Structure formats: structure tokens, C-alpha cells
Amino acid sequence: MAMTERDKANDELETLFAQARAQRPGIPDGLTDRILADALAFQEAQTAPKPAGETHTGSGTDRVGIRGVFGSVFGGWPALGGMVAAALVGVWIGAAPPAFVPDAAQILSEADADLDVFDAIDLASLLTEDTQ
Amino acid sequence: MSQSAPIPCDEVVGDDALLVLFANGDRWAAQELTRRLAPRTFAVAVRVLGDRAEAEDVTQEAMMRLWKMAPDWQQGQAQVSSWLYRVAMNLCLDRKRRSRGGTVGLDQVPDPQDPKPGVLEQIQQSARWDALQAGLMRLPDRQRQAVVLRHIEELSNPEIAVIMDISVEAVESLTARGKRALAQALAGQREALGYGDD
Numbered sequence: 001m002a003m004t005e006r007d008k009a010n011d012e013l014e015t016l017f018a019q020a021r022a023q024r025p026g027i028p029d030g031l032t033d034r035i036l037a038d039a040l041a042f043q044e045a046q047t048a049p050k051p052a053g054e055t056h057t058g059s060g061t062d063r064v065g066i067r068g069v070f071g072s073v074f075g076g077w078p079a080l081g082g083m084v085a086a087a088l089v090g091v092w093i094g095a096a097p098p099a100f101v102p103d104a105a106q107i108l109s110e111a112d113a114d115l116d117v118f119d120a121i122d123l124a125s126l127l128t129e130d131t132q
Numbered sequence: 133m134s135q136s137a138p139i140p141c142d143e144v145v146g147d148d149a150l151l152v153l154f155a156n157g158d159r160w161a162a163q164e165l166t167r168r169l170a171p172r173t174f175a176v177a178v179r180v181l182g183d184r185a186e187a188e189d190v191t192q193e194a195m196m197r198l199w200k201m202a203p204d205w206q207q208g209q210a211q212v213s214s215w216l217y218r219v220a221m222n223l224c225l226d227r228k229r230r231s232r233g234g235t236v237g238l239d240q241v242p243d244p245q246d247p248k249p250g251v252l253e254q255i256q257q258s259a260r261w262d263a264l265q266a267g268l269m270r271l272p273d274r275q276r277q278a279v280v281l282r283h284i285e286e287l288s289n290p291e292i293a294v295i296m297d298i299s300v301e302a303v304e305s306l307t308a309r310g311k312r313a314l315a316q317a318l319a320g321q322r323e324a325l326g327y328g329d330d
Binding site for chain 2: 005006009010012013016017019020021024025026027028031032034035036038039040042043046047
């Protein structure tokens with residue numbers, strides 16, 4: 001009769017569940033008040049005017065300052081810091097390259113002095129050759 | 133801040149539409165969402181935590197997260213109630229993990245609120261309530277959540293699967309094992325619970 005006992009236990013459990021459903025603990029008034037206070041405070045913070053100088057890209061809840069847009073596009077302030085550092089290093093290498101990096105300024109000036117292959121060619125003479 | 137007139141029928145405005153209204157500053161939407169969602173969240177939290185004070189904190193925190201999420205809510209992505217249950221259940225799990233080894237305030241579980249039972253019947257119902265809650269508290273956290281959501285909140289298995297972020301099969305397994313463990317825990321208390329007289 002193990003099956004009967006199990007059925008009885010299940011029936012009793014179902015009765016307990018039914019009672020629990022019928023006797024849900026009521027929400028305290030104070031809690032409802034606190035939840036509503038949170039909600040209204042959040043709404044006010046969302047709809048309050050932003051400080052002067054901050055640009056808005058939309059209205060209502062879709063307002064994001066230009067710094068927010070800039071930050072979100074580039075990955076926030078840490079990423080921006082990395083980009084600025086990389087740019088400064090690039091400028092420095094361009095201005096004062098280490099020994100193992102070719103000096104672009106020197107190469108250009110040499111090209112101007114020694115490798116100016118077009119200097120001796122007259123464009124007019126080339127055109128004349130084509131028509132001959 | 134806009135003030136719209138209350139709409140009498142629950143079905144006219146869905147929870148997700150109310151969230152959009154809330155995000156646009158509608159106070160009535162805040163009241164309506166609180167009325168619809170907070171009581172059940174609190175009831176589940178009480179059952180899962182076995183402590184009214186902690187359940188109050190969890191409910192308030194879960195609702196606060198709902199307010200903060202409202203501006204980013206995308207209609208149709210999920211049921212608002214499922215999202216809220218999920219947040220509440222995770223908050224409950226966090227609390228149980230933090231307080232592991234601590235005492236559980238079973239004595240703070242409310243008495244039944246039946247208006248007209250006789251004294252003996254009242255004591256018996258209270259004993260049944262306490263016995264069920266005590267049995268629930270002996271279950272592992274996830275089993276207890278699944279049993280409460282399935283058998284007290286009467287949610288569907290797929291909905292519970294979404295809330296608990298597990299498969300439907302895992303929900304079925306959790307609830308089956310939870311029910312078996314509960315039945316065994318209560319079997320020794322049949323006389324005390326008054327089932328011997330039924």
C-alpha cells in the first residue's frame with residue numbers, strides 16, 4: 001500500500017499549496033509607500049532639467065549629454081585616455097624618431113635633392129614625342 | 133511631468149506599455165505597476181526567504197531595478213512580471229548565500245489571515261502554514277524557488293524556466309524532487325497538522 005500512502009501525502013501537499021495560495025502574505029502599506037516614493041523620485045530625477053552646458057540629443061528619457069555620446073562611441077574615458085596617449089606617442093615619433101625608424105623628413109629632403117627624376121624631363125617634350 | 137487619467141481595466145494597458153508611460157513621467161503608471169507587481173513579488177520573496185523583513189527589502193530593491201530599467205525597456209522582449217520575478221529570485225539567492233549558516237526568521241512568517249476560523253482550526257491552519265514553510269526552508273534554494281513558483285504562484289514551467297534561466301526539463305526535475313522532499317518532510321507531521329482527523 002506504499003502507493004496509497006504516497007497518493008495521500010501528495011493530496012495533503014496539494015491541500016497545503018492550495019491554502020498557501022489562498023493566504024498569500026499581504027504587502028505591508030509601508031512597503032507600498034516606499035516603492036512609490038522610489039518610483040516618483042526616479043521619475044523626477046529623470047525629468048529634471050540637466051545642468052547648463054550639457055547637450056541633449058533627445059527628449060524625455062532619451063537624453064544623453066554629448067560627453068555621454070562621445071564616451072559611448074569610443075568606449076568611455078579609459079579608452080579615450082589610451083587614444084590620446086597613442087596620438088602623443090605618434091607625434092613624438094614623427095618629430096624625433098628613434099634610430100631604427102626611418103626619418104621621413106630626411107627621406108623627403110633627399111628625394112628633393114638627389115632623386116628628382118622629373119626635374120630633367122620637360123612635359124612638353126614628352127607630349128611632342130607622342131604626336132610624332 | 134504628465135498626469136494621465138486612470139484607465140479602469142487592467143487588460144487595456146499591458147505592463148510593458150505601463151513601463152513606457154512610467155519612463156515618460158506618468159505617475160499613474162508607477163502606481164499601477166506597483167499595484168500589479170509588488171504584492172506577488174513580496175509574497176514569493178516571503179516564501180523563498182522565510183523572512184518578511186528580508187522579503188520587504190528584496191521587493192523594494194527589485195522594484196527599484198524595474199524603475200531604473202524602464203527607459204531602456206524594449207516592448208516584446210519579455211514579460212515584465214517574468215523579468216521582475218527573475219530579479220527578485222536572484223536577489224533572494226544572493227541573500228541566502230550571504231546569510232548561509234545564519235538563522236532563518238521562520239517566526240516572522242505571517243499567520244494565516246482567514247477571517248472566521250475557530251480557535252482550534254486557526255491553530256491547525258497556522259501549524260500547516262508553518263509546517264509547509266519549514267519544509268520549504270529545508271529544500272535547496274533552487275528547488276524551493278521552483279516549487280514556490282510552480283505550486284504556489286502557479287506559473288507555467290516555461291515561464292519558470294525563463295525566470296530561473298534553466299531548461300524546462302530542469303524545472304520539471306527541480307519541482308518533482310522538491311515535492312518529494314516536501315511530502316517526506318510533512319509525512320511525519322500528519323497528526324500534528326490535523327490530517328489524521330480528515
